[in-house]
Amino acid sequence: MPTSKSYLISVVLIAYIVLFAGLAKADDKSATSEAVRKWQEMRFGMFIHWGPVSLKGTEIGWSRGKEVPIEEYDQLYKQFNPTKFDAEEWVLVAKDAGMKYLVITSKHHDGFCLWPSKYTDYHIGNTPFKRDVLKELSAACKKHGVQFCTYHSICDWHHPDYPMGSPGGSTEKPNHNMPRYFQYLKNQTKEIIDNYGPLGIMWFDGEWEKPWTREYGNEIYDYLKKIQPDLVINNRVSKGRHGMAGTTKEANLNAGDYDTPEQQIGGFDRQRPWETCMTICRQWAWKPNDRMKSTKECIQTLLHTVGGDGNLLFNVGPMPDGRIELRQVERLKEMGVWLNKYGDGVYATRGGPFKPGKWGASTCKDDKIYLYVMNWSSNGRLMLPGIVQKITSCRTLSGGQVSMKQSKDNIEIQLPPTNQNEIATVIELTVDGKAFDIEPVEVADPII
Numbered sequence: 001m002p003t004s005k006s007y008l009i010s011v012v013l014i015a016y017i018v019l020f021a022g023l024a025k026a027d028d029k030s031a032t033s034e035a036v037r038k039w040q041e042m043r044f045g046m047f048i049h050w051g052p053v054s055l056k057g058t059e060i061g062w063s064r065g066k067e068v069p070i071e072e073y074d075q076l077y078k079q080f081n082p083t084k085f086d087a088e089e090w091v092l093v094a095k096d097a098g099m100k101y102l103v104i105t106s107k108h109h110d111g112f113c114l115w116p117s118k119y120t121d122y123h124i125g126n127t128p129f130k131r132d133v134l135k136e137l138s139a140a141c142k143k144h145g146v147q148f149c150t151y152h153s154i155c156d157w158h159h160p161d162y163p164m165g166s167p168g169g170s171t172e173k174p175n176h177n178m179p180r181y182f183q184y185l186k187n188q189t190k191e192i193i194d195n196y197g198p199l200g201i202m203w204f205d206g207e208w209e210k211p212w213t214r215e216y217g218n219e220i221y222d223y224l225k226k227i228q229p230d231l232v233i234n235n236r237v238s239k240g241r242h243g244m245a246g247t248t249k250e251a252n253l254n255a256g257d258y259d260t261p262e263q264q265i266g267g268f269d270r271q272r273p274w275e276t277c278m279t280i281c282r283q284w285a286w287k288p289n290d291r292m293k294s295t296k297e298c299i300q301t302l303l304h305t306v307g308g309d310g311n312l313l314f315n316v317g318p319m320p321d322g323r324i325e326l327r328q329v330e331r332l333k334e335m336g337v338w339l340n341k342y343g344d345g346v347y348a349t350r351g352g353p354f355k356p357g358k359w360g361a362s363t364c365k366d367d368k369i370y371l372y373v374m375n376w377s378s379n380g381r382l383m384l385p386g387i388v389q390k391i392t393s394c395r396t397l398s399g400g401q402v403s404m405k406q407s408k409d410n411i412e413i414q415l416p417p418t419n420q421n422e423i424a425t426v427i428e429l430t431v432d433g434k435a436f437d438i439e440p441v442e443v444a445d446p447i448i
């Protein structure tokens with residue numbers, strides 16, 4: 001029969017354990033929210049989809065068993081020898097573009113691993129190239145102050161234990177073993193963090209198929225956060241995603257740290273962090289002569305995204321020889337030149353208060369509001385809704401003499417057409433207070 005003293009000791013011990021477990025959970029949450037805030041301030045990242053499939057110029061994962069027969073697709077790694085791969089070159093392309101973080105496909109749906117994983121033979125170490133791409137890229141990111149992140153596909157149409165197979169998850173493998181595959185997924189994601197971390201983001205994808213459950217998602221989320229508490233994990237770790245809109249279905253779902261609209265700009269949302277992922281061309285992996293977005297389209301996409309309080313993860317697909325296509329490098333450089341001039345309103349700002357629309361987009365920081373005007377009314381004016389705060393100054397950062405009239409109901413801005421910038425005219429307003437406190441408001445389309 002325990003004495004009252006030993007009983008008391010065990011009660012105190014249990015209380016301590018519960019308290020520390022709770023504090024640890026709270027610490028993890030504060031580590032996450034601080035990491036998410038820092039990531040949001042970065043605003044602009046490079047997405048990279050690459051693998052042996054670049055030898056075929058078809059879509060990574062999706063062309064396995066379609067444009068490329070499975071047997072042929074799965075042997076491509078034996079020819080993969082991207083001798084012109086230079087991690088520093090890639091990272092400097094990102095940096096020169098104004099990108100602050102980089103997300104590479106460590107493993108896409110085709111199961112091929114860009115690092116010499118000890119859990120499979122289907123990896124870069126067993127190609128003629130042999131070199132560890134994740135190691136070289138993480139080192140180059142560290143050297144140049146770009147945050148290193150990895151994209152990791154939950155679905156794996158190559159691995160025998162993952163139930164679904166190619167083409168596109170439409171077949172079922174004979175002797176699959178999902179619990180064993182889940183352990184493989186945990187082993188590999190831990191291996192990536194241990195060998196190449198700390199990571200900025202573990203960018204999960206391929207969660208939509210039947211074998212994945214929100215229980216698996218919760219388990220791997222908690223598992224990875226214990227390994228790296230400040231790791232940011234997107235909502236594709238769970239099952240709660242609204243398709244390509246990328247928003248999380250239920251508020252109470254433990255669906256990662258942010259939402260992931262894809263190939264579309266997310267809606268204005270200051271509550272839930274979000275990041276649009278989009279291709280600079282049309283295909284995620286390299287495709288010869290693919291249509292590439294214009295400079296105007298690229299920059300306006302970024303401005304509408306940050307204007308909605310989101311991040312933009314912009315994708316390039318490197319060629320089979322290891323280089324990023326020159327025309328994609330040049331397009332990204334043009335974005336960097338523009339951001340060098342006008343990036344003050346992009347980085348470490350918040351979206352709004354004037355919501356994005358045909359007129360353009362706005363961001364804010366401290367007592368500043370940055371207007372990125374993309375379309376003016378035919379009379380050369382921009383009419384914005386009135387705000388409570390007094391505008392104490394108004395100047396254009398992209399040249400010319402701007403005039404501004406503020407009344408209770410609206411703000412009228414005028415600039416000679418010769419000074420209206422084809423991509424976006426940048427105007428800085430200074431208000432007598434914190435610009436973020438201004439209630440976000442819709443802006444009527446310009447009257448053409």
Ligand code: FHN
Pocket residue numbers: 060061205206262277284
């Ligand atoms: O199927 C993938 C696709 O190949 C690509 O990786 C994108 C990028 O977010 N995600 C999936 C499609 O939603």
